[in-house]
Amino acid sequence: MATANMKDVKRRIKSVESTMQITKAMQLVASSKLRRAKERALAAQPFFAALYDTMSDISNDPAFTSIYTKKKVLKSTLFVVIAGDRGLAGGFNSNVLKLASQKVEELLEKKEKVSVICVGRKAVEYCEKRGYDVVGRFPQVAESLNIVDAEDIADEIIEKFRCAYYDQVDMVYTTFVSALTQEPVAVSVLPVQDLATGVRSKSLTEYDPSPEEVFDGLIPQYLTGLIYAAVVDSFASEQAARRTAMESASDNAEEMINNLSLLYNRARQAMITQELTEISSASLNDSE
Amino acid sequence: MNTFKLKIITPEKIFYEGEAVQIIAKTAAGNVGILAGHTPYVANVVPSPLKISENGTDFRIAAVSSGIVKSENNIVTVVTTAVEWAEDIDVARAERSKERAERELAARASDKEFRHAEQRLKRALNRLTVSGKM
Numbered sequence: 260m261a262t263a264n265m266k267d268v269k270r271r272i273k274s275v276e277s278t279m280q281i282t283k284a285m286q287l288v289a290s291s292k293l294r295r296a297k298e299r300a301l302a303a304q305p306f307f308a309a310l311y312d313t314m315s316d317i318s319n320d321p322a323f324t325s326i327y328t329k330k331k332v333l334k335s336t337l338f339v340v341i342a343g344d345r346g347l348a349g350g351f352n353s354n355v356l357k358l359a360s361q362k363v364e365e366l367l368e369k370k371e372k373v374s375v376i377c378v379g380r381k382a383v384e385y386c387e388k389r390g391y392d393v394v395g396r397f398p399q400v401a402e403s404l405n406i407v408d409a410e411d412i413a414d415e416i417i418e419k420f421r422c423a424y425y426d427q428v429d430m431v432y433t434t435f436v437s438a439l440t441q442e443p444v445a446v447s448v449l450p451v452q453d454l455a456t457g458v459r460s461k462s463l464t465e466y467d468p469s470p471e472e473v474f475d476g477l478i479p480q481y482l483t484g485l486i487y488a489a490v491v492d493s494f495a496s497e498q499a500a501r502r503t504a505m506e507s508a509s510d511n512a513e514e515m516i517n518n519l520s521l522l523y524n525r526a527r528q529a530m531i532t533q534e535l536t537e538i539s540s541a542s543l544n545d546s547e
Numbered sequence: 548m549n550t551f552k553l554k555i556i557t558p559e560k561i562f563y564e565g566e567a568v569q570i571i572a573k574t575a576a577g578n579v580g581i582l583a584g585h586t587p588y589v590a591n592v593v594p595s596p597l598k599i600s601e602n603g604t605d606f607r608i609a610a611v612s613s614g615i616v617k618s619e620n621n622i623v624t625v626v627t628t629a630v631e632w633a634e635d636i637d638v639a640r641a642e643r644s645k646e647r648a649e650r651e652l653a654a655r656a657s658d659k660e661f662r663h664a665e666q667r668l669k670r671a672l673n674r675l676t677v678s679g680k681m
Contacts, residue, residue, distance in 0.1 A: 299559070302558075303558045307558070309624055309626045406628050407629075463586075464587035465587060467590035468575065473615065476615070477626075480613065480614055488558070
């Protein structure tokens, strides 16, 4: 019986070891991807700041109006939900999707029309399973997201907003707080709100052809930048979450291996002791 | 010659930062030249060649997609989603995306696809123009 047990334990140690190899490798991959994603997220900052400045400058003009800033009676909302393409990232996907479904259901209860644009395979799967009205699917763009993809998503949103299918656009994604904390957030995208409203005065800047047209013209870029930044942010969070999850998985595997080795050594010792007893008792019997 | 500070910003990086004597950008209304000491000015830029002169005589050309150009306190900022120097443009790729866009336009799909293809064609044509291959 002891030999069978030993074989089992040995097999288990081997399997845990190979799992640990995988989790270790994933951890390393996630850390290097995290570093790159953080750089990308940082590089997107100046673009966004420049656009935002211009937009708040324009909106400070008292005479300024735009269909993109008007607040409307809420009747239909479009959500952009950004999650990952793969699992094994701790609570990353489930946290952000939970927040998204909470927001969607809140509005559905009020009998409002809600549609969803999903970025990331997990978001697509989740929203379809829940039976939401999915109007846009963008799986597997997060890792190699380039600006053209972001433009496509932004185009789709702007078109629907301009046609007044929706009077509000919100975005749910995960923001990278630190390597250990990532927080799911919901932000409002359109209509544009919270533009810095300092002293509302007519500025001396000359807008060609008019402030309104410049503003409306740069909305696509603003939205593209916003989406790009959010996807990059979410991707960095995913990598950080995966790294943490894989780190603890590796730690757990190590602990399991330690326990199993102890078990194995005990079984081995028990067997040797038993053999010794058998030999000595046999030789005792012989000498009699 | 008087210079001003020029910055070209994309979401991916700060593409250019330095002193320039003149830039010529194309807005919806036509070409606009900006020299040092320009009054505060903001306009939308359409996909077009952007000409930048660092010494007042020679121009470097870059392909920009849509964005804005802004002049303020002798700092000129061009904010755009994509920009490439003329010499860095992958002509073969631009040709390919031009052909693809033309095919899609010919196929006369839905309204939305038509507009997408049209935009892609504009981008591809712009890049080909800038690289001097057309």
